[in-house]
Every structure is written in structure tokens, then in C-alpha cells.
Amino acid sequence: xxxxxxxxxxxxxxxxxxxxxxxxxxxxxxxxxxxxxxxxxxxxxxxxxxxxxxxxxxxxxxxxxxxxxxxxxxxxxxxxxxxxxxxxxxxxxxxxxxxxxxxxxxxxxxxxxxxxxxxxxxxxxxxxxxxxxxxxxxxxxxxxxxxxxxxxxxxxxxxxxxxxxxxxxxxxxxxxxxxxxxxxxxxxxxxxxxxxxxxxxxxxxxxxxxxxxxxxxxxxxxxxxxxxxxxxxxxxxxxxxxxxxxxxxxxxxxxxxxxxxxxxxxxxxxxxxxxxxxxxxxxxxxxxxxxxxxxxxxxxxxxxxxxxxxxxxxxxxxxxxxxxxxxxxxxxxxxxxxxxxxxxxxxxxxxxxxxxxxxxxxxxxxxxxxxxxxxxxxxxxxxxxxxxxxxxxxxxxxxxxxxxxxxxxxxxxxxxxxxxxxxxxxxxxxxxxxxxxxxxxxxxxxxxxxxxxxxxxxxxxxxxxxxxxxxxxxxxxxxxxxxxxxxxxxxxxxx
Numbered sequence: 001x002x003x004x005x006x007x008x009x010x011x012x013x014x015x016x017x018x019x020x021x022x023x024x025x026x027x028x029x030x031x032x033x034x035x036x037x038x039x040x041x042x043x044x045x046x047x048x049x050x051x052x053x054x055x056x057x058x059x060x061x062x063x064x065x066x067x068x069x070x071x072x073x074x075x076x077x078x079x080x081x082x083x084x085x086x087x088x089x090x091x092x093x094x095x096x097x098x099x100x101x102x103x104x105x106x107x108x109x110x111x112x113x114x115x116x117x118x119x120x121x122x123x124x125x126x127x128x129x130x131x132x133x134x135x136x137x138x139x140x141x142x143x144x145x146x147x148x149x150x151x152x153x154x155x156x157x158x159x160x161x162x163x164x165x166x167x168x169x170x171x172x173x174x175x176x177x178x179x180x181x182x183x184x185x186x187x188x189x190x191x192x193x194x195x196x197x198x199x200x201x202x203x204x205x206x207x208x209x210x211x212x213x214x215x216x217x218x219x220x221x222x223x224x225x226x227x228x229x230x231x232x233x234x235x236x237x238x239x240x241x242x243x244x245x246x247x248x249x250x251x252x253x254x255x256x257x258x259x260x261x262x263x264x265x266x267x268x269x270x271x272x273x274x275x276x277x278x279x280x281x282x283x284x285x286x287x288x289x290x291x292x293x294x295x296x297x298x299x300x301x302x303x304x305x306x307x308x309x310x311x312x313x314x315x316x317x318x319x320x321x322x323x324x325x326x327x328x329x330x331x332x333x334x335x336x337x338x339x340x341x342x343x344x345x346x347x348x349x350x351x352x353x354x355x356x357x358x359x360x361x362x363x364x365x366x367x368x369x370x371x372x373x374x375x376x377x378x379x380x381x382x383x384x385x386x387x388x389x390x391x392x393x394x395x396x397x398x399x400x401x402x403x404x405x406x407x408x409x410x411x412x413x414x415x416x417x418x419x420x421x422x423x424x425x426x427x428x429x430x431x432x433x434x435x436x437x438x439x440x441x442x443x444x445x446x447x448x449x450x451x452x453x454x455x456x457x458x459x460x461x462x463x464x465x466x467x468x469x470x471x472x473x474x475x476x477x478x479x480x481x482x483x484x485x486x487x488x489x490x491x492x493x494x495x
Contacts, residue, residue: 011048013041013059023066031070031077032092035099038067042102046109053113054123057131060106064134068181071099071141076292078148079209080482086375097145104142107135108160115167132168132188133178136161140195144215148208150378151403153199155244162241165192166259193227194218196247196263200237201310204402205412206303207379213303216291221307224268227261235262236313249315265311272308276301322359322366329355329367330386333376335451335484338384339433342393342422355411357387364396364414370407377401380481382449383413384420395420395437395449397481416486417447425461427454434461437486440470440494447478449486461489470494 013019022041026034045051045059074096080089110131113121124131139161146153168174168188180186197218203211228235231253239247242259254260279285279297291300330352332341337351355369365385369377381398400412417437425434434450448461460473472489479486 010050011044013045014048014051014055019059019062023062026063027066027069029070031073032095034067034070035074035095038063039095039099039102042099042106046106052123053110053120054127056106057110057124057127060103060110061127061130061134064103064138065181067099071096072292075141075144075212078212079207080378093145093149097142097149100138100142100145103138104135104160107131107138111135111164111167128171129168129173129176129178129188130180132164132171132173133180133186133191135164136188136191136195137180139164140191140198143195143198144211147198147203147211149403150204150401150409152405153246158239158246159244161192161195162239162243162259165189166241189227190222192241193225193263194222196237196239197222197225197265200247200249200265201307205379205400206306209299210303210306213291213295213300214307217289217304217307220289221265221268221271224271225263225265227263229261231262232264234264234266234313236264236266236311238262264313265307266313268311269308272304272311276304276308279304322361324359325357327357328388329357329365331355332384333381335382335435335449335481336433338382338395338420339422339435341384342420342435343424358410362415364399364412366400366410366412368404369409369411377409377411378482382481382484385413385415392418393420394418395435397479420449421465423463423465425450425463427456427461428459430454432461434463436463436465440465440472440491442491442494444491445475445488446472446491447486448472448489449484451483452480452485455485455487460492468494 013022026038029037041063042060045056048056051059074092078092078096110124114124114128114131115121139157143153143157165174165188174189175187178186178188180191198215201214201218203214206214235250237247238250238254238260239245240254240257240260242257247263250262275286275289279301283297285291285295285297285300332338332346332351332353337346340346341351353369355367358366358368377398379398379401383396383398385394385396386392387394394415395417396413396415398411399414400410402410404410417435419439421436423434423436425432432450432454434448434454437447437449440446455474455477457474460471462469462471464470470491471493472491475488475490477485477487
């Protein structure tokens with residue numbers, strides 16, 4: 001009966017020996033299992049009223065530390081449509097994003113207790129510096145996992161990041177050296193700045209693996225950045241840490257407030273360019289750059305070049321002018337469905353989606369979708385598009401993707417062919433579906449899109465188009481998508 005009325009915590013981790021055993025087992029488990037178990041414990045700790053704030057924070061810190069290597073591994077391995085099924089991909093994302101969301105919630109609870117001025121909360125003061133750093137890190141990690149799904153990111157994230165940073169400034173801890181995790185020296189300001197740079201680097205144009213690599217490069221080049229309270233000649237971005245707004249390019253001077261900060265990547269550009277030259281010259285990423293694992297230059301360089309483009313003083317310019325419109329658009333996705341539609345074998349509504357075009361240019365279009373099937377939308381996906389009033393189909397590739405709301409998306413599409421033709425090609429006796437992107441001319445090159453396993457070196461493709469027989473020989477691969485490649489072919493004959 002005495003135990004029934006006791007205020008001592010009944011939580012299993014309240015026992016130091018049991019807590020040590022659980023944490024040791026979590027650290028030794030495979031990544032997915034470790035994250036799943038740790039997330040369960042994180043959810044239960046704030047709900048246990050018997051824990052004192054110091055006990056609660058200590059357990060959260062230790063669970064975070066026991067899983068950080070697993071969390072980094074899961075981020076590195078998240079490559080949609082490369083391995084596993086849609087269900088596996090969804091589980092991978094939900095598990096990792098959910099873990100960081102639980103960490104944010106747990107740390108935020110401790111942060112609020114400390115900031116409330118309550119007596120129990122004051123007991124957290126000795127761990128204040130580490131709490132601030134871990135909370136900013138967790139918020140930034142959750143931001144990255146949202147970016148893996150291309151958003152949306154609401155103002156609450158920027159308010160939370162800004163409030164922790166400003167609390168560190170008030171306590172004069174923002175620039176004080178901090179061991180965030182064993183072997184990881186940083187500052188609260190540096191962790192906040194990394195999140196700002198991450199958002200400012202337009203990750204909605206990158207695939208998840210490139211996002212992961214870009215984040216690692218941001219950490220490497222971080223010493224070339226800095227937060228400034230005043231507007232400088234080289235300032236490119238600004239943020240008001242007290243407002244629920246993301247960092248923004250400096251088009252005009254914002255209203256001056258004590259919480260306004262400026263930053264720029266101009267100083268990093270020379271270092272980035274030298275690193276690009278070094279990678280190309282040596283044929284490898286320099287050992288001093290920690291990308292989590294060793295990537296081939298052709299994998300790492302696109303992310304680095306993307307960062308350089310977005311860190312430049314002037315924003316990336318569009319190759320062609322865009323014209324604002326508001327017009328319906330029919331769309332079908334995926335190599336197989338596109339081939340079926342262009343060959344006339346599809347039923348009227350099979351696989352069709354209805355979007356709205358926002359703007360058009362010679363190079364592509366911007367569109368938004370409401371209630372779209374999100375299971376296929378991703379950077380690099382193939383689409384066939386038919387604007388309202390037309391009977392021809394255009395072929396495009398998704399180059400930008402942002403989830404602007406629970407049921408609404410903004411998508412940028414690059415047009416890769418205005419005259420795509422569906423053909424059935426004979427590749428040495430094996431018939432394969434392919435898309436001819438250019439009109440063939442003997443002695444010239446024409447692009448074709450086909451399944452990756454359908455292309456064989458030195459094996460010509462023969463097919464009929466417009467009552468003519470064509471024979472094309474494969475040359476180099478130009479680009480790759482989730483279910484297709486685009487390759488150049490030499491046109492040997494077309495008659």
C-alpha cells in the first residue's frame with residue numbers, strides 16, 4: 001500500500017541498472033530496431049510524472065546519444081526507389097522522422113520547464129548549454145527528414161529554432177564551445193546556422209541522397225559562414241529569429257529588430273570551387289571531408305555544385321522567361337504508363353491525373369496538384385503532360401517538388417521532349433518498350449528513354465515509326481530516373 005501512494009517513478013528506466021542495460025542493448029542493435037525501441041522510451045519519459053526534471057533530461061540525453069549513430073546511418077541509407085518497396089520506404093521515413101519528432105518533443109518539454117523559472121526547472125541549469133545544442137540539432141534533423149519528403153515545413157519549426165538560439169544568446173552560450181556528442185565540437189549558433197543554410201540551399205531540387213550529401217558539405221564549409229547582427233556588403237540572406245519565418249534572400253532591407261541576423265555563403269564559394277577541382281583532379285572526395293561514407297565523384301559533385309549555385313550572391317537565373325498562366329493539365333507518370341498512353345493502348349482515364357499549370361517557359365512549367373497521388377512524385381520522375389486544348393503530349397521530368405500543404409503540392413517540371421513517340425524496339429531479338437525523344441536523322445544523334453536493363457552495349461535498336469524503319473546504335477547515357485534512362489543513339493538508318 002505504501003508503494004501505491006509513493007511519488008517515486010514507476011518507470012523501468014528509473015532503475016539505474018535497468019536503464020544502463022536498456023541503453024547498452026539499444027546501442028548494440030541494428031539501426032531500425034534501435035530507433036524503434038528508443039522512440040518508445042522517449043514517448044514514455046515525459047508522461048512519467050514521478051521523474052524529476054533532471055532525471056528526465058538525463059535519460060533523454062542518454063537515449064539520444066545511444067541512437068545518434070543509428071540515426072545517421074538511416075539518413076545515409078534513405079534512397080527511395082533504389083532498395084525495397086514503397087511500404088518499406090514509407091516505414092523507413094516514418095520511423096526516422098518520428099524518432100526525431102519524439103526527441104524534439106522531449107527536449108522541448110525540458111526547455112519549457114527551464115524557461116518557466118519554476119524551482120524544479122532551475123535544476124536543469126547545469127545542463128542548459130547541452131540542452132540548447134541538442135534541441136537545435138534535433139529540430140534541424142527533423143527539418144531534414146521533412147525535406148526528404150519535400151515538406152511542408154511550417155512556421156512552428158522556425159519559431160522553435162529561433163527561440164532556442166535567442167535563449168542561448170540571452171545566456172551568452174550561443175558562441176561558447178560545446179561537445180554536442182562525443183567527438184563533435186560545435187556551438188549553438190553553428191547548429192542554428194547549419195539549419196538556416198540547409199533551408200537556403202533550395203533542397204527541393206535534390207533527391208534524398210543528394211540532400212544527405214549536401215548537408216554533410218554544409219557542415220564542412222560552415223567555418224566560411226557566420227551570423228551577423230548588422231547588414232554587410234556581402235550579406236545574401238536574412239532571418240528574424242523571433243518570427244515564424246524561414247531565412248530569405250535579401251531583396252530589400254527588412255525591418256530592423258534586435259533579433260535580426262544576416263548571413264552569406266560568398267566566402268565559401270572559392271573553397272567550394274577549389275574542392276570541386278580537387279575532386280575532379282584526384283577522382284575522389286578528399287579524406288578530410290566526412291560525408292558519412294565514401295561516394296564516387298559523380299555522386300558527390302552534383303550536390304556540391306548545387307550548393308555553389310545557391311550560395312552565389314545572385315540567385316540562379318532561369319534559362320528562359322516564364323509566363324504566368326492558370327490552366328488545367330492532364331498528366332500520367334512512369335515509363336510504362338507513359339508508353340501505354342503515347343502508344344494509344346491506355347483506356348481513357350487510366351493513370352490520368354489533373355493538375356493546374358501556374359507558369360510556362362520554353363524549358364518547362366510550374367504546376368500545383370491538389371489531392372494528388374503522392375506515392376510517385378519525386379525528383380527525377382518521368383511524366384507525360386497534355387495542356388488544356390492540345391492533343392499532343394509533352395515528355396518531362398520532375399526537377400522541383402515542395403509539399404505546400406497537407407493535400408497540395410508545388411512541382412517544377414523540365415520538358416525533355418515536345419515530340420515523344422512510343423516505339424516497340426527489337427534489341428537483338430528481345431522486344432522492349434522505348435520512347436523516342438527526337439526525330440531521327442541519318443548520321444545524327446537521337447535520344448531515347450527506356451528501362452535501364454533494356455540497354456546493351458553494341459546492340460542496336462530497330463523499330464518502326466511513321467511507316468519508316470529505323471536502326472539506332474547506343475552511345476552514352478545522358479541521365480537516369482527512378483525507372484528509366486535517357487541515352488544518346490546514333491541513327492544509322494531511317495527509311
